[in-house]
Amino acid sequence: MTTWLPDFSRGSGPVYLRIADSIESAIASGTLPAGSKLPPQRNLAYDIGVTIGTIGRAYALVHERGLVAGEVGRGTYVLDRAETTPGNQPDPLTIALGGTRAIDAPAGKIRFDTTAAPDLGQGKIIGKVLAEIGEEQLSEISSYSRVFPRNWYEAGRRWLARNDWTPETENIVPTLGAHAAAVSVISAVSSPGDKIVFEDLSYTQVSRSARILGRRTITVESDENGVIPDDFERLCLQQHPKLAFLMPTAHNPTLATMPHERRTRVAEIARRHGVWLIEDDLYGGMTGDENPLLASLAPDRTFLISGLSKSVAAGVRGGWVACPPHFAQRIKVTHKMITGGLPFILAEACARLVESGQAHEIRKASAAELSIRERLAREQLQGYDFVSHPHVPFLWLKLPDPWLSGTFKNAAYRDGVLIDDEDEFKAARAEKVYHRVRIGFSSPRNREDMVAGLMTLRRLLESGGAGYDGEI
Secondary structure (H helix, E strand, C coil), rough: CCCCCCCCCCCCHHHHHHHHCCCCCCHHCCCCCCCCCCCCHHHHHHHHHCHHHHHHHHHHHHCCCCEEECCCCEEEEECCCCCCCCCCCCCHHHHHHHHHHEEECCCCCEEECCCCCCCCCCHHHHHHHHHHHHCCCCHHCCCCCCCCHHHHHHHHHHHHCCCCCCCCCCHHECHHHHHHHHHHHHHHHHCCCCCCEEECCHHHHHHHHHCCCEEEEEECCCEECCCHHHHHHHHHHCCCCCEEEEECCCCCCCCCCCHHHHHHHHHHHHHHHEEEEEEEECCCHCCCCCCCCCHHHHHEEEEEEEEECCCCCHHCCCCEEEECCCCHHHHHHHHHHCCCCCCCCHHHHHHHHHHHHHHHHHHHHHHHHHHHHHHHHHCCCCCCCCEECCCCEEEECCCCCCCCHHHHHHHHHHHCCCEEEEEHHHHCCCCCCCEEEEEEEHHHHCCCHHHHHHHHHHHHHCCCCCCCCCCC
């Protein structure tokens, strides 16, 4: 444990300001090097005889100065001064709204914190499609997209179809990706103050967006098989939610896949209590999972969303939502109000990629590459506890004692690797601790970089935190 304590006996002004200045001086002198963890606020307040509120104000001030970073439950860490030039660090409210993804990733680090489709040279294919659109549709790409061509809907119908279920074309809405689809549905079918159910671990970019829209988030318990139906029913009876955002297949980040019987029960509970469902199938189409979609079990109240970002190309921002009957127009208008509208050139490119079969071919090639990378990950992390899938671009790693999720993330960052700790996926404040991190392996430029990053992580795992700030 560190023995450093701030010296606020000198200087003038409020105590919290003198404590903040002492912390800054210690960082500048190297007494608190990059990666050091500041003492917990309550402990420091006791040790130096001030209130915890005073320490809280001091920590907030050094945070605003861009000297430290941290979140509730994880601790506060000293940042690398070389990477904290003025304007680089967002304020605490920005972190609260957008999570750690709100910070731009510095150059030169291996990115295991994103799960975009691997680069297989598909940029050339997409570039050719864009060039063709430029030659053939000059007037359309230079104006607003006021009328959506039918091929945009047909492409969505084809992309969303799975396991002998195909949505109706009139129920499809093209969107700026799966995220925009989910936020549009939440905006369209709920009102400020309504409660939205998320799994305790979830894709929190959607839950954070819901809070920005004034919705309240509540969480349902899950296990290795996904949502626990009894707890979902409890929430419906006690909390009366308007909508639930679920990932039944290849859940992010746990990779849990809900079995048929649970899906049936969840659909029945939602119908009985009048709860709308958003089914995020972004990874599901990559897995070959044969369980029925919630949209096929409850088509009257399920919005099925998916897109191209994880299996084809993240940069084209293409997605679709299959709506319950008579909801497509409402979602289409809401999507336009939320996003500003769908650019013709992107929507047309996505439609052509799907209709030509190129999107499916790229997805097949992505699955093959991910299978190789997942095997390499298994080799590099052999002996450690993690969950993975051959065609999904991330794994869910259990950290050995004494590592904590946030501390391991900071240690990895120090050693040049970006990963996501468990807090990145908590849809609401929770007491449950998983001691896990998500490692996405699709974005490194090549397999060699990926293996190098995994070797770095393995060295950290084997070190047991030795030498990393002494406070694991």
